[in-house]
Amino acid sequence: MGGIGQETVDLARLVHNVHEQGFTALDKVGLEGQRDQGLVSTLISRDLSGSDDLCVSWGKIxxxxxxxxxxxxxxxEFYVVISGTPMVHLGGTTYRAKPGDAIYIPRGTSHGLTNDGDEDVDLVVGVSKPADWQFIPDE
Known part of the structure; x- marks a missing residue:
């Protein structure tokens, strides 16, 4: 096969599965030394996929x-809530999210999540840079 858009791709580099990748703990520290909490599985990034324009992960709180x-x-950044009902802190507003919610977080907007429920919160997370974005704690 040939033609436009028919080049051979490296599926091992372009396709990743959350269940095969596994999760790592978030590792940031807040303004008073508190630890960031939650798990992340990076699925698309500069290092993993060769992306030059975005990073996509599966988050679990x-x-x-x-x-x-x-x-x-x-x-x-964006979140898409897959399961659970987290409290989303977005700018000066806090609200209860539900599965199916897509949350857009403009550059510079303070944001965070609290899981005060009984089930895991699973979400797809996307960032508009493939790597090396700055994380500035607001608490």
Whole structure:
């Protein structure tokens, strides 16, 4: 086969599965030394996929965990809630999200998540840079 858009691709580099990748703990620290909480599995990034324009991950916030409020001066972000009903902190507003919600976080906007429920919160997370965005804690 040939033609436009028919080049051979490296599926091992372009296709990643959350169940095969596994999760790592978030590792940021807040303004008073508090630890960021939650798990992440990076699925698309510069290093993993060769992306030059975005990073996509699967996030998991366990019951009782809080993903620190922070902002990115150099990147926008989005969340798509897959399961659970987290409290989303977005700018000066806090609200209860539900599965199916898509949340756009403009560059520079403070945001974070609290799982005060009994089930895991699963979400797809996207950032408008493939790597190396700044994480500035707001709490």
């Amino acid at each position: 366990l019951p009782g965990q809080h993903h620190l409020c922070h902002h990115h001066p150099d990147a926008s």
